[in-house]
Amino acid sequence: LRLSKRFAFSASHRLHSGRLSDQENRRLFGKCNNPFGHGHNYVLEVSVSGPPDPRTGMVVPRSQLDAVVEHAVLADLDHANLNQDLPEFNNVVPTTENLALFIDRRLRHSWQERFGNGPVRLEKIRIEETPRNSFEVVSEPT
């Protein structure tokens, strides 16, 4: 049984690769290469799966899911400048592809800390940068 919950956060970024020339960056990223950056209202959907706990009838109490996402993701990302505030993006372009992988790593780590190898597993994260594009990271079955 899969449970999905959506979270929202706002962050700014500038798409610029140190591995490309300024001209190549402008050509590739267009307006998103603007030195002053720009913001997005991201929507993050986290999916976990497992059986409902026989005592609670829930896969996971929502408050516990919220706490893990808050701690692992939202605390550092909400209202952040991704390029400057997160060391992970010092040398990695903060595209939403890379942001999705970053969130997946963070969440996986916190999920393991909080729930260990319990019956509920983190299955997938999905992030929308705009209503027109989204990115998913799907876990390998363990």
Ligand code: NI
């Ligand atoms: Ni952007």
